[in-house]
Amino acid sequence: MSTYDDTFGRIAAQIEPFNKKKASLRPGTSFAGDLEWDSLTVMDFVAAIEDEFDIIITMNMQAEIETIGQLVDAVMKLQAE
Amino acid sequence: MTDLFSKFDPLIDERQALLDRGVRDPFSIVMEKVISPTEAIIQGKHTILLGTYNYMGMTFDRDVIEAGKSALDNFGAGTTGSRVLNGTYQGHKECEQALIDFYGMEHAIVFSTGYQANLGMISTLAGKGEYIILDADSHASIYDGCALGNAEVVRFRHNNVEDLDKRLGRLPKEPGKLVVLEGVYSMLGDIAPLKEMVAVAKKHGCMVLVDEAHGMGFFGENGRGVFEEAGVADDVDFVVGTFSKSVGTVGGFCVSNHPKFEVLRLVCRPYVFTASLPPSVVATAAASIRKLMHSGEKRAHLWKNSKRLHQGLRDLGFQLGTETAQSAIIAVMLPDMDATVHMWQALLEQGLYVNMARPPATPAGTFLLRCSLCAEHTDAQVGEILEMFAIAGRATGCIS
Ligand SMILES: Cc1ncc(COP(=O)(O)O)c(C=O)c1O
Numbered sequence: 186m187s188t189y190d191d192t193f194g195r196i197a198a199q200i201e202p203f204n205k206k207k208a209s210l211r212p213g214t215s216f217a218g219d220l221e222w223d224s225l226t227v228m229d230f231v232a233a234i235e236d237e238f239d240i241i242i243t244m245n246m247q248a249e250i251e252t253i254g255q256l257v258d259a260v261m262k263l264q265a266e
Numbered sequence: 267m268t269d270l271f272s273k274f275d276p277l278i279d280e281r282q283a284l285l286d287r288g289v290r291d292p293f294s295i296v297m298e299k300v301i302s303p304t305e306a307i308i309q310g311k312h313t314i315l316l317g318t319y320n321y322m323g324m325t326f327d328r329d330v331i332e333a334g335k336s337a338l339d340n341f342g343a344g345t346t347g348s349r350v351l352n353g354t355y356q357g358h359k360e361c362e363q364a365l366i367d368f369y370g371m372e373h374a375i376v377f378s379t380g381y382q383a384n385l386g387m388i389s390t391l392a393g394k395g396e397y398i399i400l401d402a403d404s405h406a407s408i409y410d411g412c413a414l415g416n417a418e419v420v421r422f423r424h425n426n427v428e429d430l431d432k433r434l435g436r437l438p439k440e441p442g443k444l445v446v447l448e449g450v451y452s453m454l455g456d457i458a459p460l461k462e463m464v465a466v467a468k469k470h471g472c473m474v475l476v477d478e479a480h481g482m483g484f485f486g487e488n489g490r491g492v493f494e495e496a497g498v499a500d501d502v503d504f505v506v507g508t509f510s511k512s513v514g515t516v517g518g519f520c521v522s523n524h525p526k527f528e529v530l531r532l533v534c535r536p537y538v539f540t541a542s543l544p545p546s547v548v549a550t551a552a553a554s555i556r557k558l559m560h561s562g563e564k565r566a567h568l569w570k571n572s573k574r575l576h577q578g579l580r581d582l583g584f585q586l587g588t589e590t591a592q593s594a595i596i597a598v599m600l601p602d603m604d605a606t607v608h609m610w611q612a613l614l615e616q617g618l619y620v621n622m623a624r625p626p627a628t629p630a631g632t633f634l635l636r637c638s639l640c641a642e643h644t645d646a647q648v649g650e651i652l653e654m655f656a657i658a659g660r661a662t663g664c665i666s
Pocket residue numbers: 379380381382384405407448452477479480508509510516517518
């Protein structure tokens with residue numbers, strides 16, 4: 186099991202190629218508001234995260250995740266399962 | 267007090283900006299007269315229809331119209347009731363029998379639209395704790411079926427067999443899973459690699475539903491759809507379809523060999539809680555479906571039209587959604603909203619109607635003009651269509 190910081194770092198690395206606005210990445214950074222991602226970018230990004238951690242983030246779960254911190258929590262929970 | 271309509275302001279403004287540029291509204295065309303499956307009068311102008319999904323041209327078929335008139339006379343204008351109460355007439359059963367015969371399957375259920383067929387099937391089949399796995403480019407009715415139900419929803423990349431395999435491999439083994447595919451994807455007119463996708467779905471123990479809305483009538487030996495042509499009929503659990511395209515009227519259906527299929531009539535809310543189709547509609551659908559069983563010549567002409575239009579548009583220099591003509595839909599790809607609207611209007615002014623499509627309906631933020639061919643388009647009409655595209659394309663700078 187990975188630690189919060191480790192997971193955060195791996196997620197941040199996956200965000201970089203999509204971070205066109207060069208927004209700073211903190212747990213409170215929101216995907217729609219701060220990164221201004223559209224639904225297509227979200228889809229590509231989710232696929233990248235799923236591959237990185239070998240997990241599935243269902244659309245139901247995606248609907249609940251608005252910030253990087255929430256994504257870190259979700260990924261850690263999925264890995265624990 | 268907050269006006270609940272405030273959230274639509276960006277859309278209202280975008281639309282107004284478009285109209286202010288002197289463009290006709292692509293989403294409020296009125297057909298003043300319909301002359302045939304391929305011609306109508308729009309704002310007083312004689313117009314060739316190239317955006318109606320009326321693939322087999324059944325809307326004005328004599329036998330189909332007669333069947334409808336007779337049902338109207340004998341059974342009235344409407345059923346005023348649900349299929350499970352007073353809304354199942356002899357005509358609804360005959361229509362379901364026509365589908366059973368057409369598909370060579372054991373069971374058929376007719377819904378009031380194809381949209382409702384997808385809503386009903388998808389929301390009912392996969393319940394809480396179960397999974398729906400769908401293509402990212404799925405039709406709105408498939409997405410809405412997911413939203414109506416309680417299952418977990420997983421998307422895979424459009425037509426990507428490897429991605430589907432990978433995702434299914436990551437899901438827990440036990441829960442029931444439904445993979446939802448379409449034979450033809452209606453935005454670009456590309457077809458799904460059903461042979462490979464269905465094999466992958468079966469390998470992972472999933473049930474498979476294929477939406478053949480744009481494939482019925484002219485794919486496969488019996489015109490059943492892309493799944494028939496791909497040779498996977500035995501492995502597809504459910505086929506969903508519509509009467510609003512090749513069949514030429516309105517309505518939706520699902521056919522299946524599942525032994526417990528009929529229970530859906532009791533548990534499928536979009537089947538139960540709405541009025542059934544009018545008698546005239548099911549009568550026209552049944553007559554049309556029976557005729558579609560023997561329309562080899564029409565099918566051949568439709569394919570000829572599609573291939574010719576595809577090649578012709580390519581030769582003119584247009585960029586198309588597919589390398590070859592894979593279906594009866596040809597998508598002309600354009601760079602942006604402006605070019606698309608101008609091209610669309612230039613075609614309409616010459617007397618050609620096509621569909622305009624833009625994000626979010628289209629995949630990957632693309633703008634396109636979608637052409638759908640009809641078996642009743644004559645060779646001369648296809649020639650005229652190509653000429654109009656050439657003139658409009660040059661006038662708008664879309665081609666040189
Ligand atoms: C793939 C697909 N499925 C379902 C439908 C819905 O069909 P209907 O027009 O009967 O509601 C359509 C058409 O709109 C479609 O393109």
